[in-house]
Amino acid sequence: MAKQEKKNTGLKDGLRLRAGIFHFRFQFHGRLKTGSTGCRDLRSAQAYLLKYRSTLALEAVDLRSTPRATFQEAFNLYIKIQTPRLVPKTIYLLNSNMEHHWSHFRDAPLKDMQTHLDELFPSLKQKMRPGSQRLVFARLRGVLELARKRGLHNTPLEYPVIDVARDPKQVLNDEELKVFFTHVDQFGNLQQQIMIRSLLFLCLRVSECQRLNWDDYDEETMTYRIDERQKNGKISYLPVIPEMAEWFAKQRRRNGELMCPGKWGPHTPRFTDIVIKKASNAMGLKVPMTHHRFRSSAATALLRKGVPLAVVARILRHSDAGSICMKHYWEAGLQDLRAGMMLLSPEHSRDTQDQAPD
Numbered sequence: 001m002a003k004q005e006k007k008n009t010g011l012k013d014g015l016r017l018r019a020g021i022f023h024f025r026f027q028f029h030g031r032l033k034t035g036s037t038g039c040r041d042l043r044s045a046q047a048y049l050l051k052y053r054s055t056l057a058l059e060a061v062d063l064r065s066t067p068r069a070t071f072q073e074a075f076n077l078y079i080k081i082q083t084p085r086l087v088p089k090t091i092y093l094l095n096s097n098m099e100h101h102w103s104h105f106r107d108a109p110l111k112d113m114q115t116h117l118d119e120l121f122p123s124l125k126q127k128m129r130p131g132s133q134r135l136v137f138a139r140l141r142g143v144l145e146l147a148r149k150r151g152l153h154n155t156p157l158e159y160p161v162i163d164v165a166r167d168p169k170q171v172l173n174d175e176e177l178k179v180f181f182t183h184v185d186q187f188g189n190l191q192q193q194i195m196i197r198s199l200l201f202l203c204l205r206v207s208e209c210q211r212l213n214w215d216d217y218d219e220e221t222m223t224y225r226i227d228e229r230q231k232n233g234k235i236s237y238l239p240v241i242p243e244m245a246e247w248f249a250k251q252r253r254r255n256g257e258l259m260c261p262g263k264w265g266p267h268t269p270r271f272t273d274i275v276i277k278k279a280s281n282a283m284g285l286k287v288p289m290t291h292h293r294f295r296s297s298a299a300t301a302l303l304r305k306g307v308p309l310a311v312v313a314r315i316l317r318h319s320d321a322g323s324i325c326m327k328h329y330w331e332a333g334l335q336d337l338r339a340g341m342m343l344l345s346p347e348h349s350r351d352t353q354d355q356a357p358d
Contacts, residue, residue, distance in 0.1 A: 011025055013046075014026040014049055015037070015042070015045055015046065015049060020040055021036055021037070021038065021039070021040060022036075022037045022039050022040070022042065022045035023035065023036050023037065024036075024037055024045075024048075024049050024052070026053075028053075028056055033056070037049060041215055041255065041256055042256050043213065043215045043256055044215070047227060050084055051084075054081070054084050057080055057081075068109065069109065069110050069147070069152040069153055070106070070107050070108060070109060070110065071102065071105055071106055071107070071108050071110060071113065071116075071143075071144075072106045072107060073147075073152060074110060074143050074144060074146070074147035074152055074153075075094075075098060075102075075106075075143055077146065077147060077150060077152065078094075078142065078143045078146050078147070079091070079094065081146065082146075087207055093139070094139055094143075097136055097139055097140070101120065101124070101136055102120075102140065104116075110144070110147060110152055110153035110155065111153055111155050113144060113153075113155065113157060114155070114157055114158065117140075117157060117158070117159065117160075120137075120140075121133075121137075121160045124136060130162050130163065130164045130165075131164045133162050134162040134164055137159055137160065137162065140159075141157075141159055144157060170285070170287050170289065170293060171293065171296050171297040171300045171301075172289070172293075172297045173297075173301070174301065174346065176283070177200065177297065178346060179283060180279050180280075180283060180289070181193075181196075181197065181279075183278070183279035183282040183283060184196050184197075184275055184276075184279045186279075186282075187275050187278040187279060187282075188272075188275035190250060190251065191251075191260035191267070191271075192260075192271065192272055192275045193247065194212070194247050194248070194250070194251065194259065194260055195209050195210070195212065195260050195267070195271075195272050196209075196272050196275065196276060196294075197243075197244060197247055198212060198244065199272075199291055199294035199295065200294040200295075200297060200298050200344065201241055201243060201244040201298075201341070201344055201345075202224060202238055202240070202244060203238070203294075203295050203298050203299075203315050203316055203317075203341075204226075204295075205291075205292070205295070206269050206272070206291035206292070208226060209272070209291070210266040210267055210268075210269070211227075211258065211266055212258060212259040212260055213257070213258055213259065214253050214254060214255050214256070214257060214258075214259055215255060215256055217240070217248060217259075219245070222239060222240045222242075222245060222338075223237045223238065223239055223240060224237070224238050224239075224240050225237055225238075226238065226317065236317050238315070238337065238341070239337050239338035239341050239342075241338075241341050241342055241344060241345050242345065243345050243346070269291065272291065273290075273291070276288065276289050276290070276291070295316060298315075298316075298344060299312055299315075299316060301343070301344060302315070302340055302341075302343060302344070305343045307340040307343060308340075311337060311340045312340065314337055315337055315340060315341060
């Protein structure tokens with residue numbers, strides 16, 4: 001039997017398939033960049049090329065500390081570095097903040113930013129709520145701290161402390177979640193049912209739920225990979241409980257494609273938000289559930305069932321658990337995560353109830 005030849009393809013979006021391996025070829029600042037990605041699937045090759053381009057862009061930025069560096073330069077640096085991992089809405093909000101709140105110190109030297117920070121807070125207090133004020137300063141702090149790390153300035157800055165009164169947020173217990181998903185199955189199609197369940201049983205953020213991909217799901221090891229486009233820019237692996245695996249099996253597997261594709265790519269948050277609101281109204285909830293409330297419900301359920309806080313923090317992929325013990329004395333491996341996430345399964349809750357003494 002003749003050996004099957006691996007197909008070669010032409011150059012497309014900077015990538016070319018040759019002997020089963022994707023190679024890259026593109027122009028950067030007038031110079032030709034070529035090489036091998038070492039990847040055999042298109043999605044991994046695209047991720048490799050995106051990371052390589054981001055590295056080249058970072059190296060091309062002058063990072064030497066200079067007293068003449070302005071806030072505009074710091075903002076441009078932040079946008080250039082963070083764009084690959086930020087959703088378009090966040091980029092829009094950053095540009096909106098620059099236009100409406102930060103424009104008057106656009107050309108101010110970074111070494112004089114403390115004065116502008118002190119002036120900005122009183123002006124925002126007159127026209128914005130505390131929660132919105134804190135968001136503006138959180139984005140501003142991200143821009144300035146990245147500039148400091150990259151050497152554009154070395155001035156320590158103090159940011160205002162903004163207290164925001166928060167009411168207890170709504171979470172659903174096991175029984176309420178069963179009823180909720182019954183309504184989800186009533187109002188939503190298969191894609192919506194899978195995506196909404198992934199918010200709870202994989203503890204995904206809505207942006208990660210939209211990018212559910214077959215290449216990230218390993219059926220043999222029962223794990224799902226969260227790529228570097230998440231908040232902290234790291235790759236994480238989560239155990240997939242049997243109930244979630246059964247829902248994945250209802251879709252036809254197409255490697256290299258999204259599990260729940262839209263007509264023009266990933267669905268928008270509205271695709272699942274409509275079903276979540278209908279299910280909330282059908283349950284008679286005073287405050288409708290949201291995408292992020294499923295992560296909170298999962299965390300609350302795990303903590304109530306005795307899962308260590310360190311394991312819960314790893315499942316939710318929080319970059320800072322806020323505890324020295326959690327950072328330095330607890331090593332939570334994949335088996336710990338799997339044991340914790342198995343408690344989310346209704347089957348486990350039913351077995352526990354059956355074993356309870358009469």
